[in-house]
Amino acid sequence: MPTNQGAVLEALADPSRRSIFELLAERPMSVVEITASVPISRPAVSQHLRVLKDARLVAVRPSGTRRIYSLDPEGLDAVRRYFERFWAGALAAYAREADVSSRSHHPSEEKSS
Amino acid sequence: MPTNQGAVLEALADPSRRSIFELLAERPMSVVEITASVPISRPAVSQHLRVLKDARLVAVRPSGTRRIYSLDPEGLDAVRRYFERFWAGALAAYAREADVSSRSHHPSEEKSS
DNA sequence: GACCTTAGTAAGTAGTAGCTTACCGTTCGT
DNA sequence: ACGAACGGTAAGCTACTACTTACTAAGGTC
Numbered sequence: 001m002p003t004n005q006g007a008v009l010e011a012l013a014d015p016s017r018r019s020i021f022e023l024l025a026e027r028p029m030s031v032v033e034i035t036a037s038v039p040i041s042r043p044a045v046s047q048h049l050r051v052l053k054d055a056r057l058v059a060v061r062p063s064g065t066r067r068i069y070s071l072d073p074e075g076l077d078a079v080r081r082y083f084e085r086f087w088a089g090a091l092a093a094y095a096r097e098a099d100v101s102s103r104s105h106h107p108s109e110e111k112s113s
Numbered sequence: 114m115p116t117n118q119g120a121v122l123e124a125l126a127d128p129s130r131r132s133i134f135e136l137l138a139e140r141p142m143s144v145v146e147i148t149a150s151v152p153i154s155r156p157a158v159s160q161h162l163r164v165l166k167d168a169r170l171v172a173v174r175p176s177g178t179r180r181i182y183s184l185d186p187e188g189l190d191a192v193r194r195y196f197e198r199f200w201a202g203a204l205a206a207y208a209r210e211a212d213v214s215s216r217s218h219h220p221s222e223e224k225s226s
Numbered sequence: 227g228a229c230c231t232t233a234g235t236a237a238g239t240a241g242t243a244g245c246t247t248a249c250c251g252t253t254c255g256t
Numbered sequence: 257a258c259g260a261a262c263g264g265t266a267a268g269c270t271a272c273t274a275c276t277t278a279c280t281a282a283g284g285t286c
Contacts, residue, residue, distance in 0.1 A: 006128065013126030014244080015119065025202045031263055044245055046264055059207075065253040065262045071203040076196060083193055089138045090184040094172075096141075127274080144233055157275055159234055178232045178283040 003056045003078040011055040011075075016040055017048045021071075024058060028070035116169050116191040124168040124188075129153055130161045134184075137171060141183035 012018055019038055023029060031049065035042045049069060052058040056075035061068045125131055132151055136142060144162065148155045162182060165171040169188035174181045 006131065009122060009131070010126045013123045016244080018119065018122070022199075025199050025206075028206060032261085040244085041246065042263070043247085043265080047244075050264085067263070071199065071206045073200075073203040073207050076199060076203050080193075080196055080200070083189060083196070086135075086138045086184065086189060087186075087193070090186040090189050093138075093141060093184045094186045096183075129274080145231090153274085154276065155233075156235080156277085160274080163234085175283095180233070 003074055005078050005082040007055040008057060008075045008079045009082075011051050011057055012079075014048070014051075016044070017052060020045065020048055021052060021057060024069055024071050028061075028068045030063075030066040030068055032066075034069070116187055118191050118195040120168040121170060121188045121192045122195075124164050124170055125192075127161070127164075129157070130165060133158065133161055134165060134170060137182055137184050141174075141181045143176075143179040143181055145179075147182070 012021060016038065020034055023034060023037055031042060031045055034049075035045045038045060049058065049060075052075075053060065053069075053072075056072050056078070058069050059072040061070065125134060129151065133147055136147060136150055144155060144158055147162075148158045151158060162171065162173075165188075166173065166182075166185075169185050169191070171182050172185040174183070
């Protein structure tokens, strides 16, 4: 199990974390830079970054005394695979349910089998 | 409000809710059926279903005294679009960061405004 | 009709997640 | 070497969230 999908979903469930994540999508930034664009304290940002990093949604690169955070495609890909797993099934289920609903609402038309 | 992606992510952040979601991916089920496959009480299941329904991840169809829950492609599609939005950027950022890392130490350039 | 099944809501509780301030180690500039 | 900027960690508080046990309503069966 490479890169737990649950961790990714839990990480992005928090609005502050989503903001940070979306910020880093524009360009890599240091912690102070991120903090300037977000209404929480710097330690809070650090804590969020730790969660995002554990979920492999972001990666760090040290640059002098700063640490430049950027997006890590790894976690993104993990969650993408997770949702792809359900996509076909969801469409099929929807089609079947829609069919059932249409029978109850419209007594006419379409008797396939 | 076209299917808030945040709501979808928050809904699937909970393990119990993910279990229910994945159960319904196999086949539509009633609340008691779901409860039988999950280690929580039936009211808890109802509460989770409400969250999933608000996020448009599941849909309900009344069938007599039961309510058959099934996947709703709407929420799934919303979150898929959300992640697609970052996919290209994440890959580009990753390539750039990998490039930066590959060069050794460069004391020049890069100045914060 | 009586009565059982199904399921959503109310009210209350325990645990955890996110925030803060304070502190400490590193790295750069002078 | 000293001081300042950067950033991660610790400790503590608050608020929310997931869970429970009632209770209530609606539909189906006899």
